[in-house]
Amino acid sequence: MLTAGNALELRAQVENESCERAFDASRARLDFPILRHRIRGREIAYLDNAATTQKPQAVIDAEMSFYTSECSNVHRGVHTLSQRATASFESSRDVVRDFVGASDRKEIIFTRGTTEAINLVAQSFARPRLQPGDEVLITEMEHHSDIVPWQLVCQERGAVLRVVPVTDSGELELEAFHRLLGPRTRLVGIVHVSNALGTINPVRDVVRAAHDRGAVVLVDGAQAVAHIPVDVQELGCDFYAFSGHKLYGPTGIGVLYGKRELLESMPPYQGGGDMILSVTFAKTTYNELPYKFEAGTPNIAGAIGLGAAIRYLGALPFTAVMRHEDELLRMATEALSSLPGLRVIGTARRKTAVLSFVLEGVHPHDIGTIIDLEGVAIRTGHHCAQPLMERFGLPATARASFGLYNTISDVEALYQALQHVEEIFR
Amino acid sequence: MNAEMRELYQEAILDHNRRPRNRGSLADANRRADGYNPLCGDRIRLFLKIEDEIVKDVSFEGAGCAISTASASMMTQSVKGKSVAEAYALFEGFHAMATDDGERAGDLGKLEVFCGVKEFPARVKCATLAWHTLKAALTQPADSTTTE
């Protein structure tokens, strides 16, 4: 039980440890202006970070500064503003390249987000290659955005979508994966960190096995990049997709990393300006990477904001941030598990930042409404992972998800609010 | 429990959630309709037995949150024995109350406990799911047992 006494003790312990590791979440919290607001007179306990994260002042300033002093289109003007905008936009690409450990800036394509990045690979990589009877292998814990693009392309090409099941604890069934990985598997799509369960998948092993069978691997990193270190070369994956807004950056901007030789071999995703070298009605020559995949005016302010978010994160001691989030997850899991009738969904050995749960006799939707009245923001529902919910025989779960600015106070607020839910429904 | 919460989770709602009335299938139903709220995954199946333009019997099956379960339970109680036209008028009255939209024709009696949902936009659909399903069942051709 999380009593007032041992909560204080835990807080002291956490603060001590943060001191030692030089990460102070309560100080970092001050960088996020929205968290200073109050809802119904209470400080916001924002525990919906898996849906989207809040933005630090540095990101807001970067977008603002683009609009107030650099606003212009990129890659097309000779004038000063356009050169400034292009320089800022392109420097964000370098920041992203460093962040994910890509060897070449040409391998970093700006998209609207994870969803668009996956659709790009489905349409430009998979669609021209898939033959009838070929297979795409995904997992039961994928987000809809790593399911539906493959369904669309498989249907069109007469290919088969196969699914690796997950265990009761929410881990990938590795034996089944190896069994399902066959001679017809052309592509494997796998989520790095599950948004509904928090499971961290063994992506490196999956990539190795897939490559042995000649399959290409796309990793959905939407929930990973803010919480665990990602190095695409170490993972060995062929494609890696993520969204800026789950990484303390703006909405409407995301990234597709792709291995250069694969990207070179793919036709464009969309046609338009910026993605061409020359156009005549007889023949159009495509631009070089990464511009071939960036048709039209991009989200310039968004890309600059994303660069600022990554710089912000980079200035923090990331190992300490990770430990802080793990500690929050551990404490929240322990505290919530002590509530009668509460069951944690997703108990994988390796997980991060996500705590999904159900409360006997109380629908998640009611939990969400009641605790919102106490200033605690969580997500309830199927988390865009309906097949996974079905696997666990649940229509929905309640999900608390953590970010770097959460503290033990947020966990306490969650715990107390859930006690009130109990009182209402008992 | 604070005032806003009491406004939404009134005792009658909690009671109908705990012990839903008219729950289960209806063997001699001559109308049936399914309702689904994709936002929270709530599903309801409604069974009606309509004879001489009167709702002779009604029941529901399904899993949902407290608001949608209680709403379904109380809806079945309030339309049982009513004429089809009266049941349809109740749908319109309930819809107007929950969405705070349109003319309120008059007091809805026990159903007034759902008045609080209009303050919770995310929950309006929960309260109206059973009623929309009722509307679908009522507007089906007679003796039809197909789903919407």
Ligand SMILES: Cc1ncc(COP(=O)(O)O)c(C=O)c1O
């Ligand atoms: C695991 C996972 N994949 C993909 C997405 C889709 O991201 P976006 O909506 O930013 O494209 C999300 C976000 O909800 C997610 O959690």
